[in-house]
Every structure is written in structure tokens, then in C-alpha cells.
Amino acid sequence: MSRLGTTRKAKGSSPSQPGKLKANSLGLWDVVFMAVATSAPITVMSGNVPFAVGYGVGTGVPATYIWATVILSVFAVAYVTMARYVTSTAAFYGFISRGLGRVVGLGTGYMVTFGYMVFEASIIGIFAYFGHLAFLDQLGIDISWVVFAVGGLLLIAALTYFEISLAAKILAVLLATEIAILAVMAFGVLFNGGGPDGLMPETLNPINAFQPNGLALAAPGLAMFIAFWSWTGFESTVMYGEESKNPRKIIPIATLIAVTGVGIFYIFVSWMTVAGNGAEGSIALAQSANPLDMFFHPTDVFVGHGWVLVMQWLMMTGSFACAMAFHNAASRYLYSLGREGVLPVVLGKTHRKHGSPYIASYIQTGAAIVWILGFWFFQKDPYLDVFVLLAVLGTFSLLIVQTITMAAVFNYFRKNHPEEKVWRTKIAPIIGGVGMLGVVLMMAMNLDTAAGPAASSLLFKLIPYISAVLFLAGAGQALYLRKTNPVRYAAIGHAALALDDRIDLDLEREVALELALEHELEHDLEDLEDQQELQDLQDLQDLKDLKDMEELEK
Incomplete structure (x- = not known):
């Protein structure tokens, strides 16, 4: 009884246990802004569209966004269906752990966590690039890019220290401004009937995603990869489930908006950008020394030069918002791995007042600064090296994990919740998985081209091996824990929002308690058995004594 009492007492007092994220902090649009900010519409459009036009499929780029919107929307249907039953900041890591097992789950967990960690450093690279250009061109001040990069990372660290609702408000403002400037340019082109070739509706023909459309040779694989x-x-919408209001309703809606809604916007903006420059003009500007002119030119012609100046600043603030969104995502993956004891438990701590994963946030900031200082020390370019190379490194792992997630969703619903519709649990995961597998293959075939000059670097050549090592390290750790620490193994990827909306963050402690109680019961049974044996021996001795007394009496 004394041991059992001690065990129960330990359950109620554990100051070193991982903390909880602040619940009910985010509404629907907060989650949408957080997720869309990671896509960085102004950075994506100004960076990806010219490259795809100049070296992919020419003026057929809007068609690639149509394909990507359709395939990712199907992916999202399967993804959010599982999110209704598994609400966890672990997201991919949690889904795969439940669908394909803890070994595969932890392997992919390491891959996706690393991917998100390098994304912040990647995006802060292009933020520094835009900042350097804006200050130099408009203010005549020449500031080294590394100052913008490190300063941006420190500012992000300060802002994300507080509760998530503050970051959501900041991202909402920054995201609204970058969407607005793109919309102003696009509608300016639309209302003026387009450029020298009119509105060019033929660019929306899905077949054009696989044709040269003004180029000597088409590279549809490259263009499609860039679109995805x-x-x-x-x-990342799923990561904020534990901090959202009514997550089982909000997260699916937010995810579909972040996929389909953003996709429609991408299609429209890329279409108007091509139309505003005309067929020949689009390709010429995309292949020029300053491909950003593909956006600056139609803005100047159809809206006014003042808006070009505004667009330069918003490219800077938009990339900052993207970097902060990725910082939040990376911190929550580190937090998730920490609270389950896979990584040091201190990463699972949250701020007493703000509910933010501040320790994980510190680690993420430190890692990003190390990346930036490393590139700066070796005199690398913030755009061609920091942004492009780290983006390819992170995307390689992320797309593989997304593909595996569809297999996890399919397998999870093969065994659970048979009441769900077949379209959501069987057909959508298959279509989404096949589509994502195609993207992974296109990525593998066009990785050198996507990396540009950075393809000659050692880091680029190590990308596949880095992903493989991350997966093997996670899977190996899971196998080791399964053999040596079944309690911690049981916790892998399984901390989630309970059906009654309470966060079961103490899964490892609960499992430990169950095992302790089980051992206690076994021990008590052994004690009972020993006592019974003693009693049986005593009874035999008493019976013998009784017989001896009877013999004496006779």
C-alpha cells in the first residue's frame, strides 16, 4: 500500500513535466493567416513565377498552378479528415505515428522538424536580400545582408516569446498588405484589358503546363515542382489545433482555405502577370538579370511607379512574416518531440504566462543564426545560396513526408472510424499520395536546375543523404526505445487533444503510472501467493500438531 500511495502522489505533483500550449488563443482567420504566411504569397509569386516562366513552361505557368491546386485540394481532404480525429501540434509526425507506427513516425518526425528549422533560415535569407536592395535603392544606405538576417531572427525571437495570438495579429497585418499589393497589380492589368497580347486566356489551358509556350524546350517537371x-x-494549420478554438471545426476549414483559396489567388496573379507583360515580354523579363521586373513592370505601367516602391518594401515585410510563421512551426515540432521525451524534455516546457514553447523557440533561433553566420562566413549570397539552397534542402524532406502521410491516413482509416466516407478515407489519400509521389519524382529529376548555381556546393550534394540520416536516426531511436524504454516508446507521436477537448500532454507520465500500477499489482499478487503458501504450511503444521496431540491422548 505504501508504494502504491507514493505512486499516486507523484502523479499529482510533477513540476518538471512538460507544459501546455495556451488553448483557445486562435480563431479561424488567425490559423489561416499563420498557415498562408508560411507560403509567403509575394515571395512565392515574385520568386517562383519568373523562374518557371523563363526556364519551365513559358507562358503556361498559370496552368501549372491549376494542376497544383487540384491535387493539393484532394490531399487536403484526406489530411483534414484525419485532423478531425487526431488534433496535435505534432501534425505529420503524429499522423504517421498513428497510421504507420512509431518507428516510421519518429523517422519522418526528425525529417520534417529539420525541414521546418532550415526554412526559417532560408526565408530570412531572402528577407535580408530584399532589405538590402530596398535600403540601397530607395534610401541610399548600404547595409550588409547579414545585419538584416540576424536582426530579423532576433526580432522574431522576441515576438514569438509572447502568446501565439500576438504573432497571429502581426502576421495578419503583414499578410494583408502583401496580398493587397499583388491584387492591386493583378486587377490593374485585368481592368486595362491586359498588355500587348490582351488577357491571354489561353495560358489557363491545363495542357499548356506540359508545353514550351514560347521557350525552345519545355521543362514541365521543373515548372510543376516549382508550383507545388x-x-x-x-x-501547418494542424500544428495550431491545440491552441485553437473548436479545432475540429476550425482546422479543416482553415486548411482548405490555405490550399484552395490560395491556389485560386496564385492562378489569378500568375495569369495577370503574364498577361500584363505579354508573351514575349514575360519570357524576356523572366530570363533577364532582374527577373523581379516581371512584377515591377506591370505594376509601374498599370498602377503607377509609387506602387513599385511600395512593392519593394512589402517583399521585405512579406518574407519576414513567412520566416516568423516557419519559426512558430519549427518551435512547435521541437516542443512536440520534447514533451514526449524523444528530445530533451526541457524543449517541452511552455511559458507560465504566455503558454509559448519559449525554450524550443530559443533553440530554433540559435540554429537559424548558426546557419546564417555559416553562410556569411563562407561569403555566400543571401538569395542564390541561403534562400535557394536551404529551401531545396527543407523541401526535399517535406515533400517526402507529405507523401508518406497519405499512406498513413489511408492505413489509419483502414482500421479506425469505418463510418467515414470512402472518398475521404480511401480515394482522397490514394489520389493525394500518387500526386505527391509524382511531385517527389519531379523534384528529384529537377533538383539541380531548381538549386541553380548552388547545385555545385557540397551541401547540395549531401541533401539526399541528410534526409536519409535523419530518418534512420529517428527510426533507430524508436527501435531502441521500444526495447529499452517501452514507456517513452509508447508516447511517440501520441500526445493529442482528447475528444473532450482536454490536452493529454502527460501521456508518458500516464503510461508510466499504468506500468507502475501493473508492477504493483503483480508484486501484491506475489505477496498474496507467498502469504497463501505460508498459510498452507501453517495449516499443515497445525494439522500435524493436532494429530500428535490425539496420539498422545490415546
Whole structure:
């Protein structure tokens, strides 16, 4: 009894246990803004569209966004269906752990966590690039890009220290401004009937996603990969489930908006950008020394030069918002792995007042600064090296994990919730998985081209091996824990929002308690058995004594 009492007492007093994220902090649009900010519409459009036009499928780029919108929307249907039953900041890691097992789950968990960690450093690279240009061109001040990069990372660290609702408000303002400037340009072109070739509706023909459309040779694989790349981070909606109001309703809606809604916007903006420059003009500007002119030119012609100046600043603030959104996502993956004891438990701590994963946030900031200082030390370019190379590194792992997630969703519903519709649990995961597998293959075939000059670097050549090592490290750790620490193994990817909306963050402690109680029961049974044996021996001795007394009496 004394041991059992001690165990129960330990359950109620554990100051070192991981904390909880602040619940009910985010509404629907907060989650949408957080997810869309990771896609960075102004950065994606100004960076990806010119590259795809100049070296992919020419003026057929809007068609690639149509394909990507359709395939990712199907992916999202399967993804959010599982999110209704598994609400966890672990997202991909949690889904795969439940659908394909803890070994595969932890392997992919390490891959996706690393991917999100390098994304912040990648985006802060292009933020520094835009900042350097804006200050130099408009203010005549030449500031090294590394100052913008490190300063931006420190500012993000300060802002994300507080509760998530503050970051959501900041991102909402920054995101609204970058969407607005793109919309102003696009509608300016539309209302003026387009450029020298009119509105060019033929660019929306899905077949054009596989044709040269003004180029000498088409590279549809590259163009399609770049289109899918433009949605990187949309899946982060699920990460905020534990901090959302009514997550089982909000998260699915937010995810579909972040995929389908953003997709429609991408299609429209890319179409108007091509139309505003004309067929020949689009390709010429996309292949020029300053491909950003593909957006600056129609803005100047159809809206006014003042808006070009505004667009330069918003490219800077938009990339900052994207970096902060990725910081939040990476911190929550680190937090998730920490609270389950896979990584040091201190990463699972949250701020007493703000409910933010501040320790994980510190680690993420430190890691990003190390990346930036490393590139700066070796005199690398903030755009061609920091942004492009780290983006390819993170995307390689992320797209593989997304593909595996569809297999996890299919397998999860094969065993659970048979009441769900077949379209959501069987057909959508298959179509989404096949589509994502195609994207992974296109990525593999066009990785050198996507990386540009950075393809000659050692880091680029190590990308596949880095992903493989991350997966094997996670899977190996899971196998080790399964053998040596079944309690911690049981916790892998399984901390989630309970059906009654309470967060079961103490899964490992609960499992430990169950095992302790089980051992206690076994021990008590052994004690009872020993006592019974002693009693049986005593009874035999008493019976013998009784017989001896009877013999003496006789």
C-alpha cells in the first residue's frame, strides 16, 4: 500500500513535466493567416513565377498552378479528415505515428522538424536580400545582408516569446498588405484589358503546363515542382489545433482555405502577370538579370511607379512574416518531440504566462543564426545560396513526408472510424499520395536546375543523404526505445487533444503510472501467493500438531 500511495502522489505533483500550449488563443482567420504566411504569397509569386516562366513552361505557368491546386485540394481532404480525429501540434509526425507506427513516425518526425528549422533560415535569407536592395535603392544606405538576417531572427525571437495570438495579429497585418499589393497589380492589368497580347486566356489551358509556350524546350517537371513548392507550409494549420478554438471545426476549414483559396489567388496573379507583360515580354523579363521586373513592370505601367516602391518594401515585410510563421512551426515540432521525451524534455516546457514553447523557440533561433553566420562566413549570397539552397534542402524532406502521410491516413482509416466516407478515407489519400509521389519524382529529376548555381556546393550534394540520416536516426531511436524504454516508446507521436477537448500532454507520465500500477499489482499478487503458501504450511503444521496431540491422548 505504501508504494502504491507514493505512486499516486507523484502523479499529482510533477513540476518538471512538460507544459501546455495556451488553448483557445486562435480563431479561424488567425490559423489561416499563420498557415498562408508560411507560403509567403509575394515571395512565392515574385520568386517562383519568373523562374518557371523563363526556364519551365513559358507562358503556361498559370496552368501549372491549376494542376497544383487540384491535387493539393484532394490531399487536403484526406489530411483534414484525419485532423478531425487526431488534433496535435505534432501534425505529420503524429499522423504517421498513428497510421504507420512509431518507428516510421519518429523517422519522418526528425525529417520534417529539420525541414521546418532550415526554412526559417532560408526565408530570412531572402528577407535580408530584399532589405538590402530596398535600403540601397530607395534610401541610399548600404547595409550588409547579414545585419538584416540576424536582426530579423532576433526580432522574431522576441515576438514569438509572447502568446501565439500576438504573432497571429502581426502576421495578419503583414499578410494583408502583401496580398493587397499583388491584387492591386493583378486587377490593374485585368481592368486595362491586359498588355500587348490582351488577357491571354489561353495560358489557363491545363495542357499548356506540359508545353514550351514560347521557350525552345519545355521543362514541365521543373515548372510543376516549382508550383507545388509555392504551397510549402500550408499543412501547418494542424500544428495550431491545440491552441485553437473548436479545432475540429476550425482546422479543416482553415486548411482548405490555405490550399484552395490560395491556389485560386496564385492562378489569378500568375495569369495577370503574364498577361500584363505579354508573351514575349514575360519570357524576356523572366530570363533577364532582374527577373523581379516581371512584377515591377506591370505594376509601374498599370498602377503607377509609387506602387513599385511600395512593392519593394512589402517583399521585405512579406518574407519576414513567412520566416516568423516557419519559426512558430519549427518551435512547435521541437516542443512536440520534447514533451514526449524523444528530445530533451526541457524543449517541452511552455511559458507560465504566455503558454509559448519559449525554450524550443530559443533553440530554433540559435540554429537559424548558426546557419546564417555559416553562410556569411563562407561569403555566400543571401538569395542564390541561403534562400535557394536551404529551401531545396527543407523541401526535399517535406515533400517526402507529405507523401508518406497519405499512406498513413489511408492505413489509419483502414482500421479506425469505418463510418467515414470512402472518398475521404480511401480515394482522397490514394489520389493525394500518387500526386505527391509524382511531385517527389519531379523534384528529384529537377533538383539541380531548381538549386541553380548552388547545385555545385557540397551541401547540395549531401541533401539526399541528410534526409536519409535523419530518418534512420529517428527510426533507430524508436527501435531502441521500444526495447529499452517501452514507456517513452509508447508516447511517440501520441500526445493529442482528447475528444473532450482536454490536452493529454502527460501521456508518458500516464503510461508510466499504468506500468507502475501493473508492477504493483503483480508484486501484491506475489505477496498474496507467498502469504497463501505460508498459510498452507501453517495449516499443515497445525494439522500435524493436532494429530500428535490425539496420539498422545490415546
